[in-house]
Amino acid sequence: MNDKNLSPNPSPGSFYVENLGCAKNQVDAEVMIASLKREGWTYSRENPEEADLIIVNTCGFIKSAQ
Numbered sequence: 625m626n627d628k629n630l631s632p633n634p635s636p637g638s639f640y641v642e643n644l645g646c647a648k649n650q651v652d653a654e655v656m657i658a659s660l661k662r663e664g665w666t667y668s669r670e671n672p673e674e675a676d677l678i679i680v681n682t683c684g685f686i687k688s689a690q
Contacts, residue, residue, distance in 0.1 A: 637676030638666040645683020653681045 639660055643653045656679060661667055668675040 635664050635666055638668040639677040640668045640672040640675035641679045641681060643681045649681050649683050
């Protein structure tokens with residue numbers, strides 16, 4: 625049995641964000657992190673192996689990133 629299900633308001637889980645590419649997408653990552661934390665997710669900042677969800681945030685500004 626999963627202990628998360630015993631809590632009246634269980635956490636959805638933990639997540640890790642890997643930011644790749646340019647510095648411009650750092651803002652996007654910060655927005656995603658804040659949104660997930662508001663929804664009850666726990667941010668696993670250091671250890672992706674312990675995360676239930678891994679987000680890989682890549683750069684969408686190819687030309688300006690070079």
